[in-house]
Amino acid sequence: MSTTTDRYTEASIEADPTVPAIHIVRDFAATPAQLLRAHTDPDLFSRWVGPQGFTTTIDYWDARTGGSWRYTAVHGDGSDGMEFGFRGCFHEVREDRIVQTFTWEGQPDGVALETLTFTDLGDGRTRLHAVSLCDSFEGRDAWLRSGMETGVNDGYAKLDDLLAHGTVSESASA
C-alpha cells in the first residue's frame, strides 16, 4: 500500500485487514514541513479540511504535544442547520508525525486514534499516511460507509490548490 513507486494523486482509502483501522495514503507536491504546517496551522487547516460547500471554524486549537483542538463545520451559510462538531487532543506533534484523538460530537462516545506520518519522497513530493484506529469493526465499517471519501478527496484537492498557489510556507513566520 505504501510503496513509493506508486503515485497517490488521488487518496487511497482502505480498510485494514486485521485491526479496525482505516488507512489513507495521499501524495502531495509539498515538503514534509509544508504538510506538517497544513495540519497544525489553524488558519490553513480550516481552509482545506472537509467537503466542498462547508465552512470550518476553529473553536480552539493548540497543535503541540499535549494540546487539544475543536472545530465546527457548517454547510453553506449555515441556514440549513447542518452543523458538525469535531474535537480531540494532540498526543504527539513532531516533524514527521502527528498522533491525535478524534471524536465527531454527533457520536460523542466514539473515539478514533489517528496517526499521520509524512514521508519525503525525494522529488519535492511528500506522502501522507493517515491511520484511524477505531474501537470496533462495526464502527470502522460504518465510518467507511458514511461517505467519508467525499470529505477526504475534496479536502485534499483544496490543499493541492493552496500548495499550488504558494499559500503553505514551511514555517509560520514565512
Place this chain on the structure above:
Amino acid sequence: MSTTTDRYTEASIEADPTVPAIHIVRDFAATPAQLLRAHTDPDLFSRWVGPQGFTTTIDYWDARTGGSWRYTAVHGDGSDGMEFGFRGCFHEVREDRIVQTFTWEGQPDGVALETLTFTDLGDGRTRLHAVSLCDSFEGRDAWLRSGMETGVNDGYAKLDDLLAHGTVSESASA
C-alpha cells in the same frame, strides 16, 4: 465479563477476542466519584499506581478534557537506574468515564487509547472497566506478556488500602 453478579475483587485481565485491546475489570469498595478522584487527583494517583517497590513522581498533570499528563516511576531509591516514563493526553474526563492516550517512553511510537468507565454496583461498590486499545495484535500480546498484571494487581491493592483508610474523598475539597 462485566455482569454485575460476579465479583472482581481481583482484577480480570483479558485479551479482546476481536480487536487488539486488553480488558481489565475490577471492583472497589468506593463510589464512582471516589474512583474518578483516585484517577484524576495527581497526589492520590501517584500513591497507588504501579507495582510495589516503585515510586511514582508526577511531571505534569492536567486531568481535564483536553489536558495532558506525564509521570515517571523509579524502583526503590532509584540507585539501580530503573526509571520508566509514561505520558499521554486526556481526550475526555467526565463523571463516569476517562478516555486518554498512553505511551511508555521506552517505546515512544507505541500509543494505546485507554477508556476507563466507572459503573455504580449499587451496594457501595463500583466496577472499573479499563479498555486499552493497541494498534496491533503483536503489540497487545507483547504488553500482556510483559508482566503487566503485577503492576495492575499491586496498584489496585494499594488503592484498596487508600479507600479502606478513608484517604479518598469524593471531591478535592473534602
